[in-house]
Amino acid sequence: MFEILEKERIGPxxxxxxxxAPEIARAHKPGQFIILRTHEQGERxxxxxxxxxxxxxxxxxxxxxxxxxxxxxxxMCVGDRLQDLCGPLGKPTHVDKIGxxxxxxxxxxxxxxxxITKGMHDAGNHVITIVGARTEGLLIMTEDMRKVSxxxxxxxxxxxxxxxxxxxxxxxSLIDKGxxxxxxxxxxxxxxxxxxxxxxxxxxxxxxxxLNPIMVDGTGMCGACRVEVGGxxxxxxxxxxxxxxxEVDFDLLMKRLAMYKGSELIALNQFRESPRGCQCxxxxxx
Amino acid sequence: MTEQVKPAKKPKVPRQKMPEQSAVERAHNFYExxxxxxxxxxxxxxxxxxxxxxxxxMAGCPVEVDIPDFVEMVKKGDYIGAAWKVKExxxxxxxxxxxxxxxxxxxxxxxxxxxxxxCAIGRLERxxxxxxxxxxxxxxxxxxxxxxxxxxxxxxxxxxxTLAGALIKKGVAVTVFEALHELGGVLVYGIPEFxxxxxxxxxxxxxxxxxxxxxxxxxxxGRIETVDDLLEKRKYDAVFIGSGAxxxxxxxxxxxxxxxVYSANEFLTRANLMKAYLFPENDTPIAKGRRVxxxxxxxxxxxxxxxxxxxxxxxxxxxxxxxxxxxxxxxEEVHHAVEEGIKFQLLTAPLNIIGNDAGWAVGIxxxxxxxxEPDASGRRRPVPTEEYFDIECDTVIVAxxxxxxxxxxxxxxxxxxxxxxxxxADLESGKTSKDRVWAGGDIxxxxxxxxxxxxxGRKAGLSxxxxxxxx
Numbered sequence: 001m002f003e004i005l006e007k008e009r010i011g012p013x014x015x016x017x018x019x020x021a022p023e024i025a026r027a028h029k030p031g032q033f034i035i036l037r038t039h040e041q042g043e044r045x046x047x048x049x050x051x052x053x054x055x056x057x058x059x060x061x062x063x064x065x066x067x068x069x070x071x072x073x074x075x076m077c078v079g080d081r082l083q084d085l086c087g088p089l090g091k092p093t094h095v096d097k098i099g100x101x102x103x104x105x106x107x108x109x110x111x112x113x114x115x116i117t118k119g120m121h122d123a124g125n126h127v128i129t130i131v132g133a134r135t136e137g138l139l140i141m142t143e144d145m146r147k148v149s150x151x152x153x154x155x156x157x158x159x160x161x162x163x164x165x166x167x168x169x170x171x172x173s174l175i176d177k178g179x180x181x182x183x184x185x186x187x188x189x190x191x192x193x194x195x196x197x198x199x200x201x202x203x204x205x206x207x208x209x210x211l212n213p214i215m216v217d218g219t220g221m222c223g224a225c226r227v228e229v230g231g232x233x234x235x236x237x238x239x240x241x242x243x244x245x246x247e248v249d250f251d252l253l254m255k256r257l258a259m260y261k262g263s264e265l266i267a268l269n270q271f272r273e274s275p276r277g278c279q280c281x282x283x284x285x286x
Numbered sequence: 287m288t289e290q291v292k293p294a295k296k297p298k299v300p301r302q303k304m305p306e307q308s309a310v311e312r313a314h315n316f317y318e319x320x321x322x323x324x325x326x327x328x329x330x331x332x333x334x335x336x337x338x339x340x341x342x343x344m345a346g347c348p349v350e351v352d353i354p355d356f357v358e359m360v361k362k363g364d365y366i367g368a369a370w371k372v373k374e375x376x377x378x379x380x381x382x383x384x385x386x387x388x389x390x391x392x393x394x395x396x397x398x399x400x401x402x403x404x405c406a407i408g409r410l411e412r413x414x415x416x417x418x419x420x421x422x423x424x425x426x427x428x429x430x431x432x433x434x435x436x437x438x439x440x441x442x443x444x445x446x447x448t449l450a451g452a453l454i455k456k457g458v459a460v461t462v463f464e465a466l467h468e469l470g471g472v473l474v475y476g477i478p479e480f481x482x483x484x485x486x487x488x489x490x491x492x493x494x495x496x497x498x499x500x501x502x503x504x505x506x507x508g509r510i511e512t513v514d515d516l517l518e519k520r521k522y523d524a525v526f527i528g529s530g531a532x533x534x535x536x537x538x539x540x541x542x543x544x545x546x547v548y549s550a551n552e553f554l555t556r557a558n559l560m561k562a563y564l565f566p567e568n569d570t571p572i573a574k575g576r577r578v579x580x581x582x583x584x585x586x587x588x589x590x591x592x593x594x595x596x597x598x599x600x601x602x603x604x605x606x607x608x609x610x611x612x613x614x615x616x617x618e619e620v621h622h623a624v625e626e627g628i629k630f631q632l633l634t635a636p637l638n639i640i641g642n643d644a645g646w647a648v649g650i651x652x653x654x655x656x657x658x659e660p661d662a663s664g665r666r667r668p669v670p671t672e673e674y675f676d677i678e679c680d681t682v683i684v685a686x687x688x689x690x691x692x693x694x695x696x697x698x699x700x701x702x703x704x705x706x707x708x709x710x711a712d713l714e715s716g717k718t719s720k721d722r723v724w725a726g727g728d729i730x731x732x733x734x735x736x737x738x739x740x741x742x743g744r745k746a747g748l749s750x751x752x753x754x755x756x757x
Contacts, residue, residue, distance in 0.1 A: 027510045037467055043560060043569035044467075068569050084467040086504035216560070216570075219465050219506055220691055221475075221532035222552035226543055233536065233543060238693070252543060255645030259545045263571030270566045 001081035002036075005058060011140050013065040014108060015074055016050070022057030024049075024087045030119035031093030031210065031242055033112075034059070035218040037084040038072055045069050046215045048112030048241075049088070050141075062111035062140070068267040072276060089218045090241045093208070095119040099182035100126040102174065103149070104167050104196055106188025107133055110141050112210055113187045118148040120185075126150050128179070130170045132192075136161035168195045175203045183208065186245060190254050197245040207245035211236050213256060228252050301403035302331040309625040313595055316479045316563055319622060320384070323413040325365075332360035335405045338397060343407060346395035348741025349382075349448070351375045353392060353407055360410055366425075369418030372411055373427070377451025377494065378444065378740065380419060380486045381473060383412025386737045387616050419489055426496060430457040435754055438463065438522040440507045440694055443471025444736045445528035445727030445743035447491065450499045452747030456756050459498070461522075463505040468559060471530055472736070475559040476551070478589050480596065484558070508693035513701070517722055524722045524750055527698075527709060528743060531688040531728035537581065541639030542684070546573055546647040550582070550590045550685035557593045575681025578602045579650055581636055582685035583612070588619040590683045591628045603629040603677065605636055607655050607668040631677065633657070635668065639682055649678045688733045698723070708732055716746030724750060 006018040024034060033048045051060035065071045076082075093116045101120045105113035110131050121127045129149035133139045134157045146152045154162030155170050163170055167188075174181065184207040186196040193209045200207040213225040213236040225236035230247035234240065271277045305321040306312075312319050323331065335357040343353045351372055359368035372379045388394075388408035396404035435458045439446040442464040450460045468474045470487040495501060507513060507529070516522045534549035536542050553572070556562040560570035578594040580587050583606040591602045604623070606613065609632050613620055624630075633655040640649040654673035657666040690707040702710040702719035709718055709725040716724040726742030728734055751757070 023505075023510055032509075041561075041564075041568045043571075084504050086465065086467065086506065088509055089506065216552060216555055217466065217475075219532075220693065221534065222555055223534050223536070223549045224552045228543060233538075252645070256543070256545060258645075259573070260571045263565065267566045267569055267571065 001083060002085040003081050004076060004078055007076070007078050010062070011138055013074070014062065014138075014140055015065070016060060016062045016111075017073075017076075018058050018060050019082065019085065020057060021059050021085050021087075024085065025052045025054050025057050025059050028052050028054075028059065028088040029092035030095060030115040032088035032090045033218070033241060034061075034085055034087030035089060035215065036061075036082050036086070038069060038076070039083050042072075042083065043069055044084075044086075044216055044218070046089075046212075046218055046237075048210070050111040050114050051118075051144075052115070062108065064108045067264050068271045071268065071271060075277070086218065090237060091239070093119060093185075093242060095123050097124045100128065100180055102171065102181050102184045103127065103129045104171060104184060104186040104188070105129070105131045105145075106167055106186075106192035107138060108140070109186075109188030109192070109210075110139075110145065113185065114141055114144055114148070116185055116187075117145060121148040121150075128174065128181075129153065130155065130167045132156065132167035132170070132188075134158065166195070167192065168199050171196065171199055175199070175205075181205050184245075185210075190250055190257070193245065193248075194250040197248070197250075201246050208242050209245035209248060210241045211243060211248065211253060212241070213253060214259065226256075299330050299334050301334070301406055302327045302409070304406075304409050309622075309627075312480065313626040316596055318483050319480050322416055323409055325363075328360055328365070328410060328413045329363070331406050331410060332357050334398060335361070336397060342395040342397065343392045343405075346392040347375075348391065348737050349376045349744045351379075351392075351411070356414065357405070357407070357410060360414060365414050365417040366422050368410075368414040369422065370427070372414060375744070376411075376740070377448055378490050379411050379415035380490055381444070381482065382737060382740065383408050383410075383415055384482050384486075385473075385477060387735060389617070391737065419486075427455060429455065429497060432459060433457040433754070433756065435459065435523045436461070436521070437750065438516040438520065438525045439528065440513065440516075440525065441465075441471060441528040441530055441727075441729075442469040442491075442501065443528055443530050443727060443739060444473060445530075445739040445746075446471070446526065447494060448740040448743030449526050449528065449726070449747045449750075450494055451497075452744055453750065454494065454497045454499050456751055458751070458754070458756070459500070461500040461502060463507050463516075464501065464503045465506040466559065467503050469501055469503065471528075472532075475555045476586070476589070477736075478554065478558055478593050480592070481589070506693070508697040513694065513698040513723065523754070524724065526716070526743075526746055526750070527694055527718075527723065527725040527729055528727045528739070529691060529694045529729045530739075531690050531708075531733040533689045533691045534684070535687045535689055536684055537636065537686060539636060539638050541641050541647065544639055544641040544647040544682075545645050546575065546680055547639060547682045547684065548573075550580075550586045550683050551688065553590055553683045554586070554593060557597065563593075563597055572597065573681050574598050575679070576600050577679040578681040578683065579631075579636075579677060579679040580604045580683045580685055582606070582687070583608070584614045584685065584687070585616060585619055586687075587683075587685035588615045588623050588628075590685050592623055592626060594681065594683065595626055595628065599681070601629065602627075603631050603679075605631045605634050605650070605652065605677070607633065607635050608657065608665065609633060612665050633668065635670065637674075640676065647680060647682050649676050650682065651676050688728075690729055690732070694729070706732060713742075714745060715749035716742060717749060
């Protein structure tokens, strides 16, 4: 069992928790994810590790409440325990001294971008980070990002904070200014990653994206997470989660992500009416 | 206690049938199909055994259970003693008694089978092991003093569990590392509840745990640490790799990434391990197809088809390139599937999966086949004809086989693999090219059977023990 040591709300429906998981903290590298299960009847969901502390034996998870499991995790408190935590999974990011790296994070995607940015910064790269959200209240981890970036650019769709516009517009203006960029890393909602890739394709900038397909086991045994990259079928959990953004079939990814929409709604509605949907304790007593 | 039946006075008893749920009833639930013998049926069946001086049945058992001896104890009504006799060689008798293809193993050799029907060894094994689990009061075998030797086991499937049982009984400490949250490998994610209840796997694993085997779940060797780490940092004296063949194969035909298309591994993992048939009480969803098509003809295809039926499908069709005669599945499984109303579309090869605009499968486009000359495997080769047709469906399950998962071999230094990614190991001893590393089960042979994996685990255990100088 994996105890929640700290928990806070960092945005509307967005939570951050520090969890005791010494073995995972020791082995984890930027870009990798974990699969968790909250309780005996729970499902397995993937979450990218937002930060870790190998010495303290902790990992940090950031999640947005979108369905039954993430809402349930939102009701969990310090001292509660997650039944299962499996990781690290997936291939680590290729961290190297490349030159100038532009990290682009949209919405909740800022959390998984953080350890990669940190890794790239520690490796001696010049790191420019662009974070974006619909509105000021939805911006997360901007101060964390500031510490590991040489330049931090913040954009909101409605102009309530920072630059008024999309992250792609900020990226485009960097390109237009003639900024030397060696690598882009984009993590966020699929439409955002697709938009970024369209910009970088035109400018011929290598771009890595981190995909978030549906997963079950996360170890390569089922293929639920299949994605098409360069016309070839790949498993997101073992071949990724990071891929060459210029080669990804985002349309297929979008369609596959919608596969359980009906079931997800049924589960969430039932959860909201159930006892565990409104109490702040772990059902098993923990 | 009943009187021992002497062979000369042996009554002419027919092979006893196993009671089972009716096809109509069971097609709509996930409860076990076969209900098992009661005491009376077990005694009757055991009375048929001739207690041969040279028991050929034992030669058909990959783990060499002392069959005549345990059956003799059943005859005497000593069911718990019989169970212990079985457990001397087989640490997982409740599982083996259910999923072994006895018709091609122990029972195939039984002398009674030459003129009539063989003794139902599998059903008796299942009976005594179930009986002991209920009435045995948790008695444990006496364990020797710890030898101080430690072995790490990668994977908690049938091979790893059998090896763990063999070693712990000789005083060797064992730690089993499992990637999933539940122990048992294919026994918990692959074989459905209605063939092998998960509570039974759990009880067998618990027995090993009570004997002292340590289990670590959520532990992906190759990611959290490597086999080399186990040997060097954790100082295990030896490592056994039983990581199985868990990487699903696809046909690589157009449309395979449409929604509603599953690998059998995913479909069965959702249904069995995650208990998606209990959704929304359990959180994992599954597409409950109205018309389901399954590609393949092995046991996994039968399990997938029968699971889809129990999830509420109106029509389930198995699409297979050859005929009923060539189906690789156990005849008993095929028989059960037919009884439950599974349809068979034979001599048919899928060419592509047809999708709608939303990205969902709506049908498959097929080609009719005919049988040609026998191929290298000795089976008549399917030859395409010029006849094409479509089958309407909303769910497709691809059950055409599994390959070795490369995670463990690719992260272990100096471990030889073959062109299919299987670990090269001696089939008798399980020894690999790497010092202090043994391997067995599907990771060595490619996808095979539960009992062959158990046999490989047992052989590797004996080989390790002899290397350690323990007899």
